[in-house]
Amino acid sequence: MKRLLFLVISLVLPTIVSAQEIRLPANLEKLSAKAVEVVEVNLDQRMLQLAARFMDPKDPDEQQAKKIIANLKSVYVRSFEFDKAGQYSEADVAEIRAQLQAPAWNRIVGVRSKREHENAEVYIKSNGDQITSLVIVAADPNELTFVSIDGPIRPEDLTGLGGQFHIPEVEMDHKAKSEKGAAK
Amino acid sequence: MTRFEDQLRAALQHEEPPAGFADRVLARAAEQDERRERSLWFQFRNMFAVHRLRWAAAAVAIVVVASGVGLRVEEQRRAEGEAAKRQVMLALRITGEKWQVVAKEISGKTDTRTDQSDRNTHPDRENQE
Amino acid sequence: MSSTSLGQVAEVEFFPDFPTLLRQHQRMVFSIALHLVSDRMAAEEIAQDVFLKLHQNLFSMKSAAHIEFWLRRVTVHRAIDYGRKHRNDPDVALDELQMPATEAQNSDPFIARRLQALVASLPEKARAVVVLRYQEDLMPEEIAELLEMPVGTVKSHLQRSLAMLREKLGRTLGEAAL
Numbered sequence: 001m002k003r004l005l006f007l008v009i010s011l012v013l014p015t016i017v018s019a020q021e022i023r024l025p026a027n028l029e030k031l032s033a034k035a036v037e038v039v040e041v042n043l044d045q046r047m048l049q050l051a052a053r054f055m056d057p058k059d060p061d062e063q064q065a066k067k068i069i070a071n072l073k074s075v076y077v078r079s080f081e082f083d084k085a086g087q088y089s090e091a092d093v094a095e096i097r098a099q100l101q102a103p104a105w106n107r108i109v110g111v112r113s114k115r116e117h118e119n120a121e122v123y124i125k126s127n128g129d130q131i132t133s134l135v136i137v138a139a140d141p142n143e144l145t146f147v148s149i150d151g152p153i154r155p156e157d158l159t160g161l162g163g164q165f166h167i168p169e170v171e172m173d174h175k176a177k178s179e180k181g182a183a184k
Numbered sequence: 185m186t187r188f189e190d191q192l193r194a195a196l197q198h199e200e201p202p203a204g205f206a207d208r209v210l211a212r213a214a215e216q217d218e219r220r221e222r223s224l225w226f227q228f229r230n231m232f233a234v235h236r237l238r239w240a241a242a243a244v245a246i247v248v249v250a251s252g253v254g255l256r257v258e259e260q261r262r263a264e265g266e267a268a269k270r271q272v273m274l275a276l277r278i279t280g281e282k283w284q285v286v287a288k289e290i291s292g293k294t295d296t297r298t299d300q301s302d303r304n305t306h307p308d309r310e311n312q313e
Numbered sequence: 314m315s316s317t318s319l320g321q322v323a324e325v326e327f328f329p330d331f332p333t334l335l336r337q338h339q340r341m342v343f344s345i346a347l348h349l350v351s352d353r354m355a356a357e358e359i360a361q362d363v364f365l366k367l368h369q370n371l372f373s374m375k376s377a378a379h380i381e382f383w384l385r386r387v388t389v390h391r392a393i394d395y396g397r398k399h400r401n402d403p404d405v406a407l408d409e410l411q412m413p414a415t416e417a418q419n420s421d422p423f424i425a426r427r428l429q430a431l432v433a434s435l436p437e438k439a440r441a442v443v444v445l446r447y448q449e450d451l452m453p454e455e456i457a458e459l460l461e462m463p464v465g466t467v468k469s470h471l472q473r474s475l476a477m478l479r480e481k482l483g484r485t486l487g488e489a490a491l
Contacts, residue, residue: 188475188478188479189475191421191424191425192428192432192443192447192475192478193447195424195426195428195432196344196348196429196432196444196447196448197344198340198341198343198344198448199340199343199344201339201340201343201356201360202353205339205343205357205360205361206332206335206339208361209335209339209364210331210332210335212361212365213331213364213365216365216368267372271372
């Protein structure tokens with residue numbers, strides 16, 4: 001799986017792109033009124049650097065987080081949780097997806113999980129070999145989440161979040177797992 | 185603006201909320217902060233070494249702000265920094281969760297393809313051909 | 314404000330202080346809720362919820378103007394939602410509604426109370442438009458942005474509502490009152 005993801009990413013990385021902002025449409029803000037829980041994270045570079053200064057040097061998870069955010073310019077999250085299905089429509093998501101159709105962005109993965117009842121798409125911008133921006137759009141019947149990360153980030157940083165932050169690690173194929181273990 | 189509109193404006197002028205409104209809101213806000221601290225870090229407590237005194241200090245700092253007394257600049261900066269750190273951990277947790285949805289699904293599809301290729305080279309099949 | 318940029322970096326440091334914001338805006342939020350739901354207890358409940366939501370989302374606020382816009386919008390939405398949830402509550406006669414307690418300044422108090430009751434009888438969207446125009450002094454374009462409706466619709470609501478309010482007040486008081 002890891003090899004497949006890296007293969008997909010490496011095929012699209014050579015594209016040179018220009019910077020564009022993703023604008024959160026006003027109609028999404030009205031979802032706050034319907035949601036039972038809203039998570040909103042807005043961290044610009046200043047706040048990320050401030051957070052990094054407060055990461056506990058003795059805490060391995062906080063140190064890992066500090067490494068991930070070290071060169072990021074911003075992290076934005078909007079997550080709306082509803083008490084029942086049908087509280088948002090495709091139109092609510094369409095405006096963001098439309099912006100991600102711009103040439104700057106590449107949709108590297110889109111999955112529709114019947115098991116988890118969740119759809120998730122990953123879009124990236126890149127500069128040569130490096131991912132420079134990442135957007136995740138995740139929609140399930142009761143929850144809608146957008147994650148936008150601006151700055152250099154590596155897929156292994158995200159995969160590495162599994163097992164930390166109380167997230168069960170995904171079973172990868174045994175060869176990749178043993179390579180990872182050997183690297184440690 | 186007509187006289188009628190003046191009368192309408194006068195009828196709709198701002199009203200004072202009931203006495204004690206601000207105090208009630210501040211008290212609920214402090215409770216909200218406490219609940220949020222417990223809820224977020226309850227999940228992470230096995231993973232993170234949380235120094236109780238630091239969180240007690242953060243909770244006290246929040247209550248001090250809520251009571252309107254105000255914080256010294258240094259304490260306010262610390263509160264802001266800790267809050268920013270919590271936001272980072274929350275953002276990374278959510279990002280990781282959503283990334284795992286993708287990873288899990290692809291992992292499942294990759295396993296299916298691997299199973300099919302194994303079947304094609306099964307010894308029994310080879311013997312039959 | 315029609316959209317929030319996910320990629321915007323704040324140019325100026327903005328550290329909103331919640332208690333100060335509460336003191337600054339409590340009358341506005343409470344009054345919007347009160348003039349929309351005509352029930353002091355419900356208005357306080359709505360206003361409390363709005364400020365708690367502000368407290369939760371304080372870090373996402375970009376400026377004082379953003380906060381004011383946000384407060385008005387969330388309060389209106391909450392009040393409209395409240396109205397819809399309680400639509401089937403037993404009808405209350407206009408003169409029994411828990412109307413605002415303070416006397417309007419520079420105005421005949423009887424006319425003020427009558428107008429408050431008449432505004433309360435407007436359909437919810439029209440009521441919101443009238444409150445935002447005459448309580449908050451917002452222009453139709455600002456109201457349109459806040460309520461996410463076309464400017465033409467806002468103006469139409471204003472025109473029809475004013476005509477209806479004048480006519481009903483006139484019937485109550487006689488033409489001399491206008």
